[in-house]
Amino acid sequence: MSPTGPNPNWFERWVLDFIPSTANALKDLLGHGPDWLAYILFALIGGFIVVNLPALLTPLFIWIERKVLARVQHRVGPNRVGPFGLLQGVADAVKLMTKEDLVPDSADKLVFNLAPLMAAIPVFLVFPVIPYSARATLADLNLGLLYIISITSVTEVAIFAAGWSSNNKYALFGAMRAVAMLISYEIPLALSLMGVVLIAGTMQLSVIVDTQRYMPMILLQPIGFIVFVTAVSAELNRTPFDLLEAESELTTGYHVEYSGMKWGVFMLAEYAAAFAYSLLIATLFFSGWKGPLLPGFVWLAIKVFFIWCVFIWIRGTFPRLRVDQVMAFSWKFLVPLSLMNVLVTAVEVNIQANQGWEFFPMWFAPINLVIAVVLIVIMSKLFKFEGQTRQVLPSRMGTIIPVTQAAERAASKAK
Amino acid sequence: MTRELGFQDVAAAIERALPGAVVQSSANLVLVDSDKMAAVAKFLREAPGMEFDFLTSVSAVDYLDYFEVVYHLLSIKNNESTVIKTRAYSRDYPAVPSVVNVWQGADFQEREIFDLMGVIFTGHPNLKRIMLWEGFEGHPLRKDYIVVTPS
Amino acid sequence: MYGLGLLKGLSVTIRYAFKKPFTVQYPETKLKTQPRYRGYEFVWYEDRCTGCASCAKYCPLGIIKIVTKRAPEANIGGKYALDIFDIDTGRCMFCALCVEACPYDALFMGVNYERASYTRGGLVVHIDELRNAKKMPSAFLRPNLEVQAGKYTEESSLNPNEAGR
């Protein structure tokens, strides 16, 4: 547990390595008391810090989204509440708390109230695993990546529970779409990380960040990056995959019956998930907290800010895909693409093992880039993305009822 | 320029094809017998010289002792237009055959006339109120519909 | 090719991200209304008005209420003086047909739009309010006002003969 240097000044001790330093300080405080007490206290303080990190930064995230989206749309964005509208997130939260919290009487009460919690808790569980600075990770699991992927798939159950229990036709549409889309985008999400894991050799996030000492992973894994970002934008229900809460079709889909702080928790969960995934993209592909001069977590913040701005930029420009196109896009395009990426990376790692090089050679980057471009061109030619022609219904539904027949049936029913 | 087909020769053409269909025709009126309207409509649509394939609008006017249903027809091919009128004389059951089978565009317009004016279009597949709610009694656009204006 | 159209779209939106927004922050900066703006306050010149009530007849909604009494020496027409002249701006649609109908150019539309009230009654403009309101008539249907209309200040008030047709 040695901090960064032999005699760390107060800045390095408290700012750069705040978690291990707190553990040591606690130990001295307790005068070499029992280890387990220090450990519990440390877990409490660390947990408190890491849970409050998203809780406090999500309103900032919402503010960034609304400001940047406004700028993209040539307008100003919130500027009334607090300086430059910074307290907008807080104002929204306070408003939501004072708003009445309706529960439709025909709703399934238990599941209805449980859904927001199920949506929020897994998102907060992702934050302890992410390395914020040189040694600042609350829980540096050696299965970090697998843990993150499995935790974040709990939100699908929550979204389906919310949609199903609120007994509203639009919410039902949202719930059905949620199950279909989120599950079919888990596969490319996991597969695209295979490349990263192969190169880094482990799933431990801090080690992954370490292997990117010389070169960020995005250069080595262009396809992996593209597939991962697309899958993440589908997991977060962001344009062009925001089918779950398609304002123009489903009037905000699954959380249409929620109001007050229950709806607020859904929003918090959604933007905290966006924060978590941006952190993940930064650590996995842009070498996390590594960067010259500035301390670790400042670099991480800058990278997360830029990734988040790209998400907002995409949200401000693209229209939405239809349900069947989204599914076809995942199964027919992303999954084969990421499988091929795993193949290519495995071959390269094999070569690296045979040659016995200690680090992944740098000249693999241009090769990967060329392979990426070639694969995408071939795949997109192969997978024609044409509009869907008129789909005649399966015979079970009968042919389309002409006007006259519908009228007779209505008339006969009226008699 | 959309040429207004002469009313006299339209009436003559209809008379030749369907004797007895034209009740009265003058310089600016072609009045068709109401129960032959469906046949006249089909004739106007298919006849070589006519080909009125576009029904611009169907309107109804309440002249107190009869309802007059006015069809504005248009032939996009040779850019000609004409106006055909029929009359329904009874007050409580004014019936005019529907032309939905000839021009699909008349569907909503005839429903609206039935809803607001009370003219019944026999043969219309889905004749029910379109503007007002089902429980509304009376037909507001009739001249004898008493409108109670708030004071 | 797949994706190029999307990138082109992105290039358009990124350019707007760095441009100055075109929206106006209302309470701080107010948009200047045009001289012919059909605004909220009516401008009425009592000495030109003969109480002929053609504005009341001409209004499609019938929201102008005029009660006159015989007062020979009162004004140009020399016949009627007004007791009640109510315009219910709560139901008015500002079509300015009354301004068009007035044969003596006594009635004008106003120029600004900030007039709200908590009660429906508060929206009815009474005769005394019309009498001592500041006269800032809009140039709608009064082309000769075109030149002054732009230069109204808070305290300026147009005297009647300048306002005529």
Next chain:
Amino acid sequence: MPIKTSPIIVNIGPHHPSTHGVFRMRVMFDGENIIDLEPVFGYLHRGTEKLAEERTYAQIITLTDRLDYLASMSNNLAYVVSVEKLLGVKAPERAMYIRVIMAELMRIASHLIGLGSFLNDLGALATPWMYMFREREKILDLCEMVCGARITYSYMRVGGVSMDLPPEFMGALRQFCDDFPHRIDEYEKLLRENEILISRTKGVAVLSAETAKNNSLSGPVLRASGVNWDLRKSDPYEIYDRLDFEVPIGQTGDTYDRFLVRLEELRQSLKIINQCVKDMPIGETRLKLPALIRPPKGDAYGHVEAPKGELGFYIVSDGTIAPYRLKIRAPSFINLTALREMTVGYKLADLIVVFGSIDVNMGEVDR
């Protein structure tokens, strides 16, 4: 044993974010596929035709503003053209030029909202909508300069226009006309080759020329199906016969063509405005007509190419100061007859997009 699924009936509207006003569709779904669709109207029915029977010809102008409230100048124009046809008079030259400029400005403003909400329905979250509304604001300012109001103008009168153009109008209009083509290029760059837009709209809800004519559709919906029918060319009113402009025609009649036709019509309207500005004559702008006009007994049908389609007024006059009967041929109302045929068999997402591509205005549908 196959799982038994039963179709559900969903009410889309009357209070729904993408029904362009108060419009309701009772749709029967099997999963996401539409089996049957029945539009329900009447939520914005104000009885305009009954009101018109107890108003003088000048007062009805204020009624026509509220028909297609996104382009109320063209409603005024349609009404005024039919009353002038009834009277047998013709407006002075300068008034006709002003009317054409105003009608084309309204076409641009209405198409901007039509395209903007069409893209909102597609999911492009308000960005193209904001860009288009910014242009529409400029047009509203021009109209405010001319007639003092921004939406309900009542600017036109039987026999001309109520007031001549203010001196500074021409400068502002020329500035708008110089800047607007760049904005259209921007829309084209943002949207025309957008793969997601193409994949969502190409080949969706194809409307053949035959069904379009049979359902008496009019306006951009009809022209997108390949029918070359534009009242400004086939039955020119006012001064359209002196102006040269093309009429954009679609090939396949799918949603993408309707989008392209409207985008192209923006350019053509601009071309018309430039021509009108160039040879605008001097002269008076209003005929000397009595305040309460009494047209001769008889009836007349005048129509105009409004942004949504052919807007016609069938006026029956009995010689008094108010029309005996005023029938409004509303293009949006009749364009909806084909909605059922176009959307059955498609998904919910397509229904919203196809409804957006028809570009309907509820004030005109329910009258």
